[in-house]
Structure formats: structure tokens, C-alpha cells
Amino acid sequence: MSPRSSAYIVGAFEHPTRKAPDKSVAMLHAECxxxxxxxxxxxxxxxxxxxxxxxxxxxxxLAMVDYLNLRVRHVDSTETxxxxxxxxVAHAATAIATGKCNxxxxxxxxxxxxxxxxxGTVPRVGSAAQPDVPWEFxxxxxxxxxxxxxAMRHMHEFGTTSQQLAxxxxxxxxxxxxxxxxxxxxxxxxxxxxxSPMVADPxxxxxxxxxxxxxxxxxxxxxxVAKTLGRPLVGVIGAGEAVKGQLGGYVDLTFSGxxxxxxxxxxxxxVTPQDIKYASIYDSFTxxxxxxxxxxxxxxxxxGGKFVADGNLIAGVGRLPVNTxxxxxCNNHPANRGGMTKVIEAVRQLRGEAHPKVQVANCDLxxxxxxxxxxxxxxxxxxxxxxxT
Amino acid sequence: MNAPKVLDPIASPExxxxxxxxxxxxxxxxxxxxxxxxxxxxxxxxxxxxSGEIDWRDAxxxxxxxxxSVTQRASPPHAIxxxxxxxxxxxxxxxxxxxxxxxxxxxxxxxxxxxxxDGMFFPFFRLKRTAG
Numbered sequence: 001m002s003p004r005s006s007a008y009i010v011g012a013f014e015h016p017t018r019k020a021p022d023k024s025v026a027m028l029h030a031e032c033x034x035x036x037x038x039x040x041x042x043x044x045x046x047x048x049x050x051x052x053x054x055x056x057x058x059x060x061x062l063a064m065v066d067y068l069n070l071r072v073r074h075v076d077s078t079e080t081x082x083x084x085x086x087x088x089v090a091h092a093a094t095a096i097a098t099g100k101c102n103x104x105x106x107x108x109x110x111x112x113x114x115x116x117x118x119x120g121t122v123p124r125v126g127s128a129a130q131p132d133v134p135w136e137f138x139x140x141x142x143x144x145x146x147x148x149x150x151a152m153r154h155m156h157e158f159g160t161t162s163q164q165l166a167x168x169x170x171x172x173x174x175x176x177x178x179x180x181x182x183x184x185x186x187x188x189x190x191x192x193x194x195x196s197p198m199v200a201d202p203x204x205x206x207x208x209x210x211x212x213x214x215x216x217x218x219x220x221x222x223x224x225v226a227k228t229l230g231r232p233l234v235g236v237i238g239a240g241e242a243v244k245g246q247l248g249g250y251v252d253l254t255f256s257g258x259x260x261x262x263x264x265x266x267x268x269x270x271v272t273p274q275d276i277k278y279a280s281i282y283d284s285f286t287x288x289x290x291x292x293x294x295x296x297x298x299x300x301x302x303x304g305g306k307f308v309a310d311g312n313l314i315a316g317v318g319r320l321p322v323n324t325x326x327x328x329x330c331n332n333h334p335a336n337r338g339g340m341t342k343v344i345e346a347v348r349q350l351r352g353e354a355h356p357k358v359q360v361a362n363c364d365l366x367x368x369x370x371x372x373x374x375x376x377x378x379x380x381x382x383x384x385x386x387x388x389t
Numbered sequence: 390m391n392a393p394k395v396l397d398p399i400a401s402p403e404x405x406x407x408x409x410x411x412x413x414x415x416x417x418x419x420x421x422x423x424x425x426x427x428x429x430x431x432x433x434x435x436x437x438x439x440s441g442e443i444d445w446r447d448a449x450x451x452x453x454x455x456x457x458s459v460t461q462r463a464s465p466p467h468a469i470x471x472x473x474x475x476x477x478x479x480x481x482x483x484x485x486x487x488x489x490x491x492x493x494x495x496x497x498x499x500x501x502x503x504x505x506x507d508g509m510f511f512p513f514f515r516l517k518r519t520a521g
Contacts, residue, residue: 121460128397134404135430137395138503138511139483145469148458156456156494200469201459248436249429249478251471253456376456377481 081372110335
């Protein structure tokens with residue numbers, strides 16, 4: 001057993017649904033919890049730590065702990081948007097290492113598709129007391145146009161092209177064709193992407209992730225418990241988290257918080273980007289992947305366009321297989337929050353349980369990275385490095 | 390029941406000096422009396438040195454587009470942008486009253502102070518005329 005891991009991910013479950021009009025959000029959380037605990041070979045009553053974020057309705061963890069009828073001695077409802085669940089894994093590992101809990105359960109669920117949410121193209125109504133709202137809301141920031149501005153600036157500074165961005169989606173579609181649960185399983189070409197309708201210049205419809213219902217859950221536990229479960233051991237060996245905003249108004253859209261969270265995670269793990277066999281990279285939009293790959297050090301700043309092109313992210317084809325489940329672009333983006341599914345596919349890869357067509361050979365070191373909120377204004381960033389022992 | 394207001398002067402006392410000036414036709418930005426640095430969006434405490442001594446100074450209203458994204462399918466088409474002010478900071482805004490086919494990074498713009506709701510003012514920007 002690696003002395004580097006004080007906690008192991010022993011349960012991972014992605015809900016198979018992509019549209020769930022007849023289920024409540026709490027039901028979906030519970031189904032995901034049940035699935036991950038069954039995967040781990042643990043029961044509800046083993047759980048003594050619970051983690052959730054803003055998709056769980058009802059004052060942080062309170063409503064869900066009560067709904068699931070858990071007896072917990074540690075809770076954490078850190079909310080950093082879609083990156084929350086990657087943060088939760090890191091926090092759960094720390095909580096386990098410091099004896100705050102033995103079995104940590106993390107859940108995510110939501111149903112924006114059934115609720116008809118215009119996820120990307122309508123400004124989200126913030127609170128009047130949120131300090132930036134009076135200075136930004138009248139400009140009608142949406143998810144799509146705020147990421148669009150990142151892509152526009154990247155193109156301006158580095159000559160990145162729409163065709164290069166499209167390769168991120170093409171790779172996702174190559175992976176999704178093998179995932180029976182994926183929302184979009186059809187192969188697409190670079191031409192398909194750049195000829196799809198423009199949503200927020202320069203991002204086309206096929207540069208944007210899907211809107212799906214569903215959820216996922218993870219279970220972590222301490223090494224002594226993990227060893228008794230008979231599941232492959234996936235250890236947390238490095239983690240980093242960061243928040244990046246507008247820097248007091250001296251806005252720089254060319255980099256993300258991954259510059260900071262990635263560096264922290266790699267330093268803690270004692271590995272480099274070149275050591276990583278598989279990477280789950282949050283793909284809310286194609287530009288998100290491209291920028292995060294640069295910021296995590298998989299290529300130099302400005303060279304993300306070249307790095308993602310020509311199938312370099314496709315398993316069995318390129319140098320760095322990314323999002324082999326089809327990612328948010330093709331598979332699933334439950335609750336508009338992609339961090340959970342990023343960790344789940346990394347766990348599948350490390351266990352050797354990814355689809356055989358996309359399984360990375362001898363995958364013993366993987367990275368999962370997420371962004372939450374808006375890359376163009378303020379966002380959370382979280383990086384995990386996971387190792388199979 | 391009324392839906393909660395997104396723009397609410399009662400919730401936004403830090404916005405008051407800006408809207409008072411805007412009502413008088415002046416575009417002002419916050420500058421720290423202690424470290425001398427301008428910032429945006431405005432706060433009552435300097436985000437660089439944490440001083441609470443903030444002056445609201447008249448700004449030129451001139452800037453250039455740092456980045457932008459047009460949503461053509463909005464009706465009418467909508468352009469969001471970051472505009473870097475001549476004074477330094479960048480403002481998240483929307484480009485109005487302009488031929489959006491001319492909108493690009495580096496384009497020169499000028500402020501359009503507009504009352505948006507309940508006495509709340511917002512600094513929109515428009516493309517400057519190319520002539521001159």
C-alpha cells in the first residue's frame with residue numbers, strides 16, 4: 001500500500017439517467033448514494049462524513065443528511081460550482097487522515113434538463129447583495145458569453161482557431177460512441193463543430209456541453225477499511241484548490257485558477273504532467289479544456305490549440321487521453337456541474353473499468369480537474385491526482 | 390409576492406457614489422487614496438492595500454475592448470465585453486448603440502451612462518466613430 005495515500009476512493013457511481021422528470025433532486029441524490037455505497041460494498045450506516053454542494057437543496061448538508069437519515073460526525077458543503085466535488089474529495093481525504101470521519105460520502109444531483117433550464121444562454125439571477133451583481137448583471141453575463149470572451153481573447157493572443165477548439169469536441173465524440181449512457185453518441189467532425197450554429201461568438205453549439213439530468217456519488221475511506229473491500233485501491237496523492245477572480249479589475253482572461261491548483265496538486269503528489277496517463281478535464285466548453293491543459297502544464301501557454309488538435313486527446317490515438325466517458329460535451333453534465341463525473345471516469349480508468357475501447361493501458365496515475373462558476377469572471381479551480389496502488 | 394430584486398439600491402450602498410455622480414452625468418471610478426491604484430468593480434475597501442480611504446475620481450470614459458462575445462441569436466443581438474479603461478482597470482459591460490460588425494478586440498469605445506432600474510446606473514459602452 002502506498003504510504004502516500006491516507007484515503008482511498010472505494011465507491012464511484014454515475015447515475016445512468018440523462019432525463020429524469022419523474023424523480024426529485026433528493027431522490028437522485030439518494031440513488032447516487034446507494035449506487036456508490038453498493039459499488040464500495042459499504043452500507044448507509046457506515047457513512048460518518050457527508051459532503052455536498054449547492055445542487056443539494058436545503059441549507060448545506062442539513063436537508064440531505066436528514067433525507068438520507070445519516071448519522072454523521074463530519075460535514076462539508078464547500079460550494080465552488082462545478083468544481084465542488086473535486087474539492088470535496090480532497091477535503092474528505094484530509095478529514096479521513098485527521099480522524100474526523102472513516103467513510104465519506106459525496107453526492108451530486110440535479111435535473112436542469114427536465115426543468116427546461118436555459119443553462120448557458122440566460123443570465124443567472126444572483127442575489128442583490130452579491131457584491132459584483134450591480135456592476136455586472138445589466139451587462140447580461142451568461143455562461144456561454146463569459147466563456148466566449150475567454151476563447152476570443154485566447155484567439156487574439158495566441159492565434160488559436162475554431163478548428164483547434166473543435167478537436168476537443170471531436171475527441172469527446174470519439175469516446176462517447178462507446179458509452180451506452182452518453183447523451184450524444186454520434187461521431188462529429190471538425191467541420192460539424194465549426195458549422196454548427198453560433199451561440200456566443202466564437203463558441204458554436206457543438207463547443208458547448210450538454211444539459212442533462214442525473215448525478216453521481218463517491219465514497220472514500222481510510223486504508224484499513226479500503227483493504228477489506230476487495231475493490232481496486234484508488235488513492236488521493238495530490239490535491240489543489242484555488243479561486244480566481246478579476247484581480248481587482250486588472251482582468252487577465254488568458255489563464256485560469258488551474259495555474260495555482262495544478263501546481264499545488266503536482267507538488268503534493270511529487271509527479272509531473274508528463275507522468276499522467278489519463279486526464280479528466282472539465283469540459284463545460286471546448287475552450288475550458290484547452291486553457292486548463294495549458295494551465296496544468298500539459299503544454300505551454302498559448303500552445304493548447306496545437307496540443308488538442310489532430311486527435312491528441314483521443315484514447316488509443318493521442319498522447320493524452322482526456323474524458324474517455326465522452327465528458328460534458330457528449331456524455332453528461334448533471335446539474336450543470338461537471339466535477340463529479342470527472343472524478344468518476346478517472347476512477348474507472350484507474351480501476352481498469354473504463355470501456356475497453358477507451359481504457360488506457362496500465363493506467364496507474366490520473367488527474368481530475370474542474371472549474372466552477374464562470375471562467376471569464378470568477379471561478380473555482382480544483383485539481384486531484386489519483387494513483388492506483 | 391414580488392420576486393426579489395436583482396438590482397436594489399438598498400442592498401447596494403457601495404454603489405451610491407457612482408449612481409449619484411452618474412445622475413449628474415459624471416463617470417467616476419474608485420481610486421485608493423493610500424496606494425493610488427484604481428480598481429473595478431468598485432468596493433469601499435481597496436482590493437490591493439485594504440485601505441478604506443477610497444476617492445471617487447472623474448474618469449475619461451474612454452477605453453478599448455479587451456475581449457467581447459456577440460450573441461447573434463439574442464433579440465436584438467447582444468454584445469458582452471470587457472473594456473479596459475484609459476485609467477487602467479477593465480469593466481465588464483455591454484456594447485450598445487453600435488454596429489456590432491465593427492466590434493473587435495482593441496476597438497476604441499466610450500462610456501454611455503444609463504439608468505437601468507430604480508435609480509441604479511450602469512456604464513455601458515459604445516464604439517467610437519472611426520472618423521477623426
